[in-house]
Amino acid sequence: MSTPSARATVAPAVEPLQALVFDVDGTLADTERDGHRVAFNLAFEDLALPWFWDVLRYGDLLAVTGGRERLLHFFETQHVKLAAAERDELARELHARKTRHYARLVGEGRIDWRPGVQRLLAEARDAGMRLAIATTTTRANVEVLFATSAVPLSAFEVVATAEDAERKKPDPGIYEHVLARLGVDAANALAIEDSSAGLASARGAGLATLVTINDYTRDQAFDGALAVVPHLDDDGAGSRVDLHRLRGWLRHA
Ligand code: XBP
Numbered sequence: 001m002s003t004p005s006a007r008a009t010v011a012p013a014v015e016p017l018q019a020l021v022f023d024v025d026g027t028l029a030d031t032e033r034d035g036h037r038v039a040f041n042l043a044f045e046d047l048a049l050p051w052f053w054d055v056l057r058y059g060d061l062l063a064v065t066g067g068r069e070r071l072l073h074f075f076e077t078q079h080v081k082l083a084a085a086e087r088d089e090l091a092r093e094l095h096a097r098k099t100r101h102y103a104r105l106v107g108e109g110r111i112d113w114r115p116g117v118q119r120l121l122a123e124a125r126d127a128g129m130r131l132a133i134a135t136t137t138t139r140a141n142v143e144v145l146f147a148t149s150a151v152p153l154s155a156f157e158v159v160a161t162a163e164d165a166e167r168k169k170p171d172p173g174i175y176e177h178v179l180a181r182l183g184v185d186a187a188n189a190l191a192i193e194d195s196s197a198g199l200a201s202a203r204g205a206g207l208a209t210l211v212t213i214n215d216y217t218r219d220q221a222f223d224g225a226l227a228v229v230p231h232l233d234d235d236g237a238g239s240r241v242d243l244h245r246l247r248g249w250l251r252h253a
């Protein structure tokens with residue numbers, strides 16, 4: 001048995017995993033194909049514009065992060081002939097309409113949370129793990145999504161969204177912002193992402209990153225990821241992503 005003086009010389013163990021930082025679109029829920037894409041098309045319809053983004057084409061457009069930026073990029077590919085101010089106004093109007101349509105679609109229950117996400121969120125919250133969101137999607141989109149979640153948005157200490165980011169992912173700014181607000185070192189946080197842009201953003205801020213692929217991202221390159229999994233649920237071999245597994249990955253990172 002150790003004496004009190006011997007105990008005093010032993011530094012307290014520091015928990016290496018102190019915070020989980022989640023991306024939103026494609027990571028928490030499959031929001032893109034049946035949510036944002038459909039909402040963009042409804043916005044085009046509102047303004048009687050002859051555009052329709054099918055599932056494949058939207059996959060290509062996702063290379064441009066940020067809905068407004070995606071629209072501006074698309075205008076360029078369509079050789080839309082508008083003065084810069086009118087073009088920006090059209091993108092703004094379409095994006096505002098798209099955001100309203102998206103909120104309605106989510107409210108109608110059209111968007112599924114990805115397997116295992118709600119379970120991991122509940123486990124992390126119950127274990128006292130610090131939780132944060134790092135997304136460059138519009139804040140309203142996050143709020144409507146969490147209205148359909150068993151774990152409320154209030155469980156997250158920091159919710160950083162497009163409004164907090166000067167630049168969209170893959171820029172690391174949004175993750176740096178989250179770490180600064182949490183007051184946590186990158187070495188003590190772990191990001192969960194679904195895309196190469198998200199991975200680059202989190203890695204750029206120094207975070208170990210787990211990637212959960214989806215249909216739009218499965219063929220992307222994920223060099224530098226802690227691990228790449230199809231989803232957070234049981235992988236068929238009895239392993240699922242839980243805190244124990246995340247801590248193990250981080251220990252060996
Ligand atoms: C995903 C995005 C977003 C969404 C649309 O960001 O790039 O642009 O596709 O949302 P993340 P907005 O994976 O970081 O959540 O139209 O609000 O940009």
Ligand code: MG
Nearest residue numbers: 023025026194
């Ligand atoms: Mg994403």
